[in-house]
Amino acid sequence: MRIPFIAGNWKMYKTMAEAREFAAKFKTLYHGTDVKTAVFAPFPQLALLTKQFEGTGIGVGAQNVHFEKEGAFTGEVSVPMLKEIGVEYCLVGHSERRQYFGETDETVNLKIKALLAGDILPVVCVGENLQEREEGAEEKIVSGQIKAAFKDICHEDAVKITVAYEPVWAIGTGKTATPEQANQMCFCIRMTLKELYDEETADKIVIQYGGSVKPENASEIMNMEEIDGALVGGASLDPLKFIEIVNF
Numbered sequence: 001m002r003i004p005f006i007a008g009n010w011k012m013y014k015t016m017a018e019a020r021e022f023a024a025k026f027k028t029l030y031h032g033t034d035v036k037t038a039v040f041a042p043f044p045q046l047a048l049l050t051k052q053f054e055g056t057g058i059g060v061g062a063q064n065v066h067f068e069k070e071g072a073f074t075g076e077v078s079v080p081m082l083k084e085i086g087v088e089y090c091l092v093g094h095s096e097r098r099q100y101f102g103e104t105d106e107t108v109n110l111k112i113k114a115l116l117a118g119d120i121l122p123v124v125c126v127g128e129n130l131q132e133r134e135e136g137a138e139e140k141i142v143s144g145q146i147k148a149a150f151k152d153i154c155h156e157d158a159v160k161i162t163v164a165y166e167p168v169w170a171i172g173t174g175k176t177a178t179p180e181q182a183n184q185m186c187f188c189i190r191m192t193l194k195e196l197y198d199e200e201t202a203d204k205i206v207i208q209y210g211g212s213v214k215p216e217n218a219s220e221i222m223n224m225e226e227i228d229g230a231l232v233g234g235a236s237l238d239p240l241k242f243i244e245i246v247n248f
């Protein structure tokens, strides 16, 4: 049985004061559900949020990490630094990191391994861009990203990873993949995982859809067979909208 997982990706939004205000409001709205919930915030806000959400069941995640434990890597943050402040999850390979910050399939794999070794749960993002979809290459691209991300990761560790399928053309554009398109791609991801591992392992891995998820379309997306959760950008900034999605 896969537990649904709805995560908010704040990207580079919210000051400390705004994060505090969100947490105070969201805590009053969240009454615990069967759905796992987490907020992926900018680095400076993480310690505040882990404190604010302590004991509530609301998880906290980072949006990026370096794969080395420490070193001369100016501007980077390591797994032990995140662990120390109670961070439970970390995004890896978000399309904005792949597009603007040189994230590659290779660094995605190294980061996933470092997170697993440091006991933080990775949420790995995959997805095709518009040109790739127009060329009909989406399944090839996404299964390639999955194979690279899970390279040399054992069965026991693989089930700790969440996959977020986010078609690049649907992120922040207001364009959502149709529930059928999203479901088909999540199915393709599960088949790739089955090929890499086995049916039992593939069946345990949680696969989210991301890209313009909002209160109005959340339940339709969440009701699709292969979709186990959502990675929500814009709509997760507003506690009222985010709670509606969590309570889909």
Ligand code: PGA
Residues within 6 Å of the ligand: 009, 166, 170, 171, 172, 173, 174, 210, 211, 212, 213, 231, 232, 233, 234, 235
């Ligand atoms: P969006 O972002 O919901 O604003 O489209 C999703 C994401 O990038 O994770």
